[in-house]
Amino acid sequence: MKPNGMMTIGEAAARSSVPPKTIRFYEEAGIIKPAARTENHYRVYSDADVETLRFVQRARMLGFPLKDVAELLELYHDRKRASREVKKLALKHVAALDRKLAELTAMRNTIAVLAERCQGNDRPACPILAELGATEH
Amino acid sequence: MKPNGMMTIGEAAARSSVPPKTIRFYEEAGIIKPAARTENHYRVYSDADVETLRFVQRARMLGFPLKDVAELLELYHDRKRASREVKKLALKHVAALDRKLAELTAMRNTIAVLAERCQGNDRPACPILAELGATEH
DNA sequence: ACTTGACCTTCCAGTTGGTGGAAGCTTTAC
DNA sequence: GTAAAGCTTCCACCAACTGGAAGGTCAAGT
Numbered sequence: 001m002k003p004n005g006m007m008t009i010g011e012a013a014a015r016s017s018v019p020p021k022t023i024r025f026y027e028e029a030g031i032i033k034p035a036a037r038t039e040n041h042y043r044v045y046s047d048a049d050v051e052t053l054r055f056v057q058r059a060r061m062l063g064f065p066l067k068d069v070a071e072l073l074e075l076y077h078d079r080k081r082a083s084r085e086v087k088k089l090a091l092k093h094v095a096a097l098d099r100k101l102a103e104l105t106a107m108r109n110t111i112a113v114l115a116e117r118c119q120g121n122d123r124p125a126c127p128i129l130a131e132l133g134a135t136e137h
Numbered sequence: 138m139k140p141n142g143m144m145t146i147g148e149a150a151a152r153s154s155v156p157p158k159t160i161r162f163y164e165e166a167g168i169i170k171p172a173a174r175t176e177n178h179y180r181v182y183s184d185a186d187v188e189t190l191r192f193v194q195r196a197r198m199l200g201f202p203l204k205d206v207a208e209l210l211e212l213y214h215d216r217k218r219a220s221r222e223v224k225k226l227a228l229k230h231v232a233a234l235d236r237k238l239a240e241l242t243a244m245r246n247t248i249a250v251l252a253e254r255c256q257g258n259d260r261p262a263c264p265i266l267a268e269l270g271a272t273e274h
Numbered sequence: 275a276c277t278t279g280a281c282c283t284t285c286c287a288g289t290t291g292g293t294g295g296a297a298g299c300t301t302t303a304c
Numbered sequence: 305g306t307a308a309a310g311c312t313t314c315c316a317c318c319a320a321c322t323g324g325a326a327g328g329t330c331a332a333g334t
Contacts (some may be wrong), residue, residue: 001170004269008281008282009281009282010280010281010282012309019321019322020281020282021321021322021323022320022321022322024283024284025320025321025322029320040282040283040328040329040330041282041283041284041328041329042281042283042329043281043282043283051270051272054270055270058268058269058271059269060320061244061268062244062247062248063241063244065319065320066320072266072269075266076266076269076270077210078261079261080261081261081263082258082259082260082261083255083256083257083258083259083260083261083262083263083265083266084257084258084259086255086257086263086266087252087255087256087263087265088257090248090251090252090255090265091252093159093248094245094248094249094252096234096250097241097244097245098245100241101238101242102219102260104200104237104238104241105238106200107199107200107234108231108234108235109237110199111199111200111227111230111231111234112231114227115172115224115227115228115231118223118224118227119220119224120217120220120221120223120224120225121219121221122143122219122220122221123219123221124215124217124218124220125220126212126218126220126223126224128220128223128224128227129212129218129220129223130194131210132192132195132213133188133191133192133197133203133213134195134207135188145310145311146310146311147309147310147311156292157310157311158292158294159291159292159293161312161313161321162291162292162293166291166292172301176297177299177300177301177311177312178299178311178312178313179310179311179312183307198299202290202291203290203291227298
């Protein structure tokens with residue numbers, strides 16, 4: 001564990017697992033505060049900034065949209081937050097994931113069933129194309 | 138059932154459930170062949186074109202990426218195709234869907250577990266934020 | 275001292291699959 | 305006759321980055 005220190009974007013990237021390009025993008029997008037600069041315009045990051053970046057990274061890995069990540073970050077830094085707000089965002093995201101899962105599962109099963117019925121040989125007959133080309137539903 | 142007839146993009150859109158904008162986009166993207174034109178530059182569609190659009194629409198509803206839709210369409214119009222090719226595309230897509238499903242399911246479960254442990258009240262304590270802000274993995 | 279390579283900076287383009295709107299021409303309906 | 309509806313093209317925008325070009329800076333090696 002190194003003590004507090006300022007670092008360049010490259011090191012902050014290495015420590016947070018967020019690539020430099022993405023850090024700049026988050027800054028531009030208003031997800032994180034603009035970094036301080038050295039006299040030669042290099043961005044400078046503190047350990048606290050790295051923590052923030054890690055937070056963003058974890059939230060993204062859980063699939064939260066960036067807008068929600070920004071809100072979560074605000075709540076994270078607000079000592080007077082109500083956990084109700086956080087839970088609301090989390091449950092909203094779970095609901096969105098459930099919708100997406102249902103959609104993808106339906107697709108997957110439809111195609112898998114069709115593929116199973118397809119011979120997969122040299123001949124043209126194919127239930128997959130037949131289904132896609134069906135005139136009637 | 139109307140007999141064969143030429144129609145404008147609006148009617149083709151209505152019959153195929155693919156909006157005019159999207160039809161033009163598919164043409165621009167090379168998914169479908171450029172439509173014939175009248176002397177006043179209006180696009181003209183035949184019943185066969187509508188069939189093609191419906192094919193594209195169904196393939197998209199099953200989540201096939203546009204590139205794969207283009208390939209499927211080519212196979213669909215090739216009487217000498219091997220169903221092997223079609224099946225290969227279908228199984229590749231099933232595999233992609235399975236990967237996505239695994240990813241989303243993992244996200245969903247992680248967040249659901251965290252949310253369950255969150256009181257969701259006025260107070261700031263929150264396992265969701267705690268997890269996102271965790272210094273150690 | 276100088277050069278090379280690895281950083282950093284900004285800006286622009288591309289990705290995927292469309293959607294919305296502006297500006298302008300036709301055609302249709304009243 | 306005129307206005308609404310529908311057609312045309314082109315440009316911009318959504319998410320969430322990623323890649324590359326052009327140029328500035330800095331540390332190390334010779």
